[in-house]
Amino acid sequence: MRKDLLARIYKRLFKTFGPRGWWPGQSPFEVMVGAVLTQNTAWTNVEKAIRNLKREKILTPARLDNIKISRLARLIRPAGYFNVKAKRLKSLVGFLFEEYKGDLRRMRKERINTLRPKLLGVHGIGPETCDSILLYALEKPVFVIDAYTKRIFSRCGVAKEDIPYEELQSLFMEDLPKSVSLYNEYHALIVQLGKDICRKDPKCGLCCIREFCKNKNFR
DNA sequence: GACCAGGCACATC
């Protein structure tokens, strides 16, 4: 892969879509909860669930730790998979208390290299959710890979379609400067592109980016 | 009414 390809694609995407303003959330804890709720789910549904949690004033680590799981499930119902996600949120909050006394600021102080494996060990926290929390809630320079990233960048020939998560992540992190704001914006732009184009035309090979790559003869 | 959405754990081979 050409050295600055991914940086150039970023610039192209940013020019096309502009800043995305991610992650929508009023606090790091809200972002963390949103990261679980949005698993395989449209964000509009997550918003309804978060509204419910706010209305009941239980969107804090202590309140979520104490609430009965059946009530939590009922409140997050609009986000789908509500029984599964209620359990996952409980695990995550339990972890937050066991390791950091329920304090995200403590969690934030830990180094990525020790924090990431620990977080991945929590039930219901896979690589994407983990990295979303690290980047968007804790402001760690970690690149988030999701289904869109894999689909888009395999279609334009940057990676194979079945490339493992960490491998694709490394492609980005080795090619780009380690910047929280850059990773934040880039991932959001990829999701925007995925929503705009990939769904409407399954055969679309990345459209503007592919053209860009072709013109630049990048491979 | 089918299809999809900002995944993950678990069973089975």
Next chain:
DNA sequence: GATGTGCATGGT
């Protein structure tokens, strides 16, 4: 280790 399946609501 690869592959399949359950989990569920709400928008297009």
